[in-house]
Amino acid sequence: YFRNVISPTVREEAAHAGASLRDLPRRLRRALINEGRWLDGHARERLAQWIHERPTTATVMEFRRRLHAVLESRGADNLAEGLKDWCHAAEASGIRTLAEFAARLKGYRLAPAQG
Numbered sequence: 719y720f721r722n723v724i725s726p727t728v729r730e731e732a733a734h735a736g737a738s739l740r741d742l743p744r745r746l747r748r749a750l751i752n753e754g755r756w757l758d759g760h761a762r763e764r765l766a767q768w769i770h771e772r773p774t775t776a777t778v779m780e781f782r783r784r785l786h787a788v789l790e791s792r793g794a795d796n797l798a799e800g801l802k803d804w805c806h807a808a809e810a811s812g813i814r815t816l817a818e819f820a821a822r823l824k825g826y827r828l829a830p831a832q833g
Contacts, residue, residue, distance in 0.1 A: 727775055
């Protein structure tokens with residue numbers, strides 16, 4: 719998700735703003751991978767503010783949180799329905815990288831449970 723959605727989205731948004739991803743310190747750029755779980759409070763606030771100032775990036779980060787919640791859900795039926803809903807919302811978001819990722823996800827199938 720990071721390589722296919724977050725990274726290209728952040729680059730595109732920075733380019734449109736006439737800025738560079740380099741404006742964000744390397745430590746905080748790397749924190750985009752896991753939302754800065756290992757950062758101290760001040761750095762985490764700085765990352766959250768940076769994301770908040772970039773609406774498209776904030777949206778893809780929220781979609782990542784939602785996808786994580788779907789993947790943590792119990793039961794194959796819940797998972798399949800949750801992924802279907804997530805993909806539909808991602809495609810409707812208007813964010814190219816997110817829609818492309820959703821299309822890839824739709825190409826996967828759940829393996830039958832072995833028992």
